[in-house]
Amino acid sequence: KTRHKTYSVEDAVAKAKASATAKFDETIDVSVRLGVDPKRSDMIVRGVVNLPHGTGKKLKVCVFAEGAHADEARAAGADVDGAEDLIAKIKAGGSGVIDFDKAIAHPSMMPKLGVVARVLGPRGLMPNPKLGTLTTDIAGAVASMRLGRVEFRAEKNAIVHAGIGKASMEASQLAENLAALIAGVMERRPKGMKGAPSQSNYL
Structure with a gap:
């Protein structure tokens, strides 16, 4: 041996x-x-x-947010953003719906994300405060993913x-x-x- x-x-x-x-x-x-x-x-x-x-990897970042928080996500360089519309697409399923590597969410979106927890969770995409992916600092979280x-x-x-x-x-x-x-x-x-x-x- x-x-x-x-x-x-x-x-x-x-x-x-x-x-x-x-x-x-x-x-x-x-x-x-x-x-x-x-x-x-x-x-x-x-x-x-x-x-x-x-x-060395270019990750596609998704942000679950709406209103000003969604604007903040886009300004920070998020590849995908959405709220109920995006959640509905994920719930419906289909190929190419989850076209991102990391997911971030504003706390206000958590009650709505519950319906897709069984879809995002196994993929490691369910936002989590302990991992900094459930946060009010959307821009900071997106930048952290990029860095x-x-x-x-x-x-x-x-x-x-x-x-x-x-x-x-x-x-x-x-x-x-x-x-x-x-x-x-x-x-x-x-x-x-x-x-x-x-x-x-x-x-």
Whole structure:
């Protein structure tokens, strides 16, 4: 059985870039193995972090808002915005209706979004105040998405998976993005937990 080798952040990033030989610009993924039990409600590790150099991806952002809040969304660069009309289309279903990667909502829209929670939830698109996607600061949330906002959550096996950028990015940028992600995960350490929650990281 081959044992995993341990590398410095710089060497790990360099090797990850070297192994990205596909014809498309591959995403560099990281897995952070945590010393927590995600089945316990008091040991859930979940949050968001802004990567200093972005993810390298162009995300389509949708905002559920109306009136002045919808105007704010469009001015901030949202790709899709709507209120009851958009919710009705999502509820009706059909191909191409959910043509966006991230969703943000003004709190006033939450009572109306309940009818599509079962559609948006499984896709990770249901706005959530803990993730900053249910907010009165629509412009700030859209800007955060544009700048490289990454959501993370420990899965059942206590591992956090996240992309830290594209293989075409500079090694130093990927290393700084990795450091930002790990710092964000560490900040979400469960209350009362002794020691660092991270046990190992893989690229």
